[in-house]
Amino acid sequence: IVNNEIDSSLDLRATTITQTFQNPKVITHTLQEPPYGYTDWWPTSMWFNCDEGQPYGAKEMRWAISYSIDRQQLIDVALAGSGLVTPLPFPMYPALQPFFDAAKPLLEKYPTNEYNPEKAAALLEGQGYAKDSDGFWAKDGQRLEAVISGWQVFSDIGPVIAEQLRKNGFESDFITPTDNGTRISDGTQKIWLNGHGGSFADPFTTMDMYTSKYFQPQGQPTTYNSRWQNQDYDAVLEEMASSDPKGSGYMDLYLQALEIWLDNLVDAPIQQWLHRIPMNQNYWTGWPTKD
Numbered sequence: 001i002v003n004n005e006i007d008s009s010l011d012l013r014a015t016t017i018t019q020t021f022q023n024p025k026v027i028t029h030t031l032q033e034p035p036y037g038y039t040d041w042w043p044t045s046m047w048f049n050c051d052e053g054q055p056y057g058a059k060e061m062r063w064a065i066s067y068s069i070d071r072q073q074l075i076d077v078a079l080a081g082s083g084l085v086t087p088l089p090f091p092m093y094p095a096l097q098p099f100f101d102a103a104k105p106l107l108e109k110y111p112t113n114e115y116n117p118e119k120a121a122a123l124l125e126g127q128g129y130a131k132d133s134d135g136f137w138a139k140d141g142q143r144l145e146a147v148i149s150g151w152q153v154f155s156d157i158g159p160v161i162a163e164q165l166r167k168n169g170f171e172s173d174f175i176t177p178t179d180n181g182t183r184i185s186d187g188t189q190k191i192w193l194n195g196h197g198g199s200f201a202d203p204f205t206t207m208d209m210y211t212s213k214y215f216q217p218q219g220q221p222t223t224y225n226s227r228w229q230n231q232d233y234d235a236v237l238e239e240m241a242s243s244d245p246k247g248s249g250y251m252d253l254y255l256q257a258l259e260i261w262l263d264n265l266v267d268a269p270i271q272q273w274l275h276r277i278p279m280n281q282n283y284w285t286g287w288p289t290k291d
Contacts, residue, residue: 001020001023001026001278001280002019002020002022002023002026003023004023004025004280004282004283006280007279007280007282007283007284008277008278008279008280008287009277009278010277011037011274011275011276011277012276012277012278013079013153013155013156013276014035014036014078014079014080014082014083014156014274014276015078015079015080015156017036017037017276017278018036018080020278023280023282025280025281025282026278026279026280026281027278027279027281027287027289028276028277028278028279028289029275029276029277029288029289029290030289030290031289031290031291034080034081034082035079035082035083035084035274035276036082036274036276037274037275037276037277038274038275038290039084039091039092039093039272039273039274040091040195040272040273040274040275041091041093041196041197041198041199041200041273042091042195042196042197042273043086043088043089043090043091043195043196043269043270043271043272043273044086044154044157044193044194044195044269044270044271044272044273045089045193045194045195045196045267045268045269045270046065046066046069046148046161046191046192046193046267046268046270047184047191047192047193047194047225047226047267048061048062048065048190048191048226048266048267048268049187049189049190049191049225049226049227050062050226050227050228050264050266051187051215051218051227051228054187054190054227055144055145055190055191056190056191058127059263059264059265060123060124060126060127061123061124061127062264062265062266062267062268063119063120063123063265064119064120064121064123064124064127065120065146065165065170065191065268066112066114066265066268067114067115067116067117067119067120067123068115068117068120068164068165068168068169068170069115069161069164069165069268069270070115070164071085071113071115071270071271072085072115073115073160073164074157074160074161074164074270074271075271077160078156078157078159078160079156079157079271082274083271083272083274084271084272084274085113085270085271085272086113086269086270086271086272087100087103087107087112087113087269088100088103088107088112088258088269089196089198089206089267089269090196090198090199090203090206091199091200091272091273092272093200093201095200095201095202096199096200096201096202096203098251099202099203099251099254102251102254102255103255103258106255106258106259106262107262109262110259110262110263110265112262112265112268112269113269117168120168121169124137124144124169127139129144131169135169136169136170136171137169137170143171144169144170144171145170145171145172145190146162146165146170146171146172146190146191147171147172147173147174147175147190147191148161148162148165148172148173148174148175148191148192148193149174149175149176149177149180149183149184149189149191149192149193150174150175150176150180150192150193150194151176151180151193151194152176154174154176154193155174155176157193157270157271158174158176158193159174161174161193161270162174180192182221184225185221185222185225186218186219186220186221186222187216187217187218187219187220187222187225187227193270194225195273196209201245202245202250203254203258204237204240204241204245207237207240207254207257207258207261208237208241209224209226210224210226210228210230210233210261210266211233211234211237212228212229212230212231212234213234214226215227215228215229226266226267228264228266230260230264232260233257233260233261236253236256236257236260237257239253240253240254240257
């Protein structure tokens, strides 16, 4: 695209797309200004295998991971400052903005984007972990592993998160196994990065991903992979399913379900997903931009 040999491509990583600006005729949805793209419906979270008996089956363990991730540093280092942190697993679309706004009091109580290693340490100590001589969390002689898997598109943020977790005592790494889909589906993988192809008009579609109907025992394939079960959450989602999203009681149901979800931190929201697509104006103009 720099040499005017192609007109466009699939989306590029944040630190790659700026290199295409060597050609002054290459633009993005936001021209040549950050964040170099538009918001997709696939916000990124750190997902967990929440099944009982798994390393991250207890909510305290999931919150410990979340408190150990410095999301703003992640954006600054991995995405050259051009990303968008998200507190919830929904895309920041206009139709969903009222649901973000209504959640603000809950997010003060359950600060999903807070970086706080001290809180993480207290939670881990409460689960019986202590740091070994090398500074890693361990229990019964076994270090706490946090080997994060992901698709190749997470090769920008994945290694940065792994390093942050290592600095905070987790034996962490980032991997992109060829069988990643199988590993997260059958429960082999304990912690991974992934998006949500869910809600875009109201929060139900994403929130439904965490209902117990998608639970399967370890080793069995799953459609949605959290392996979390909560009867109270299921009951609220069942009521939401038959309610008008624009009805007077829908927001209350949403907040009731969201508080259960946040308290358990079923997954840890990380960033909005941006499509950063280079578009070459050498031969064609009129590309879709924010203007």
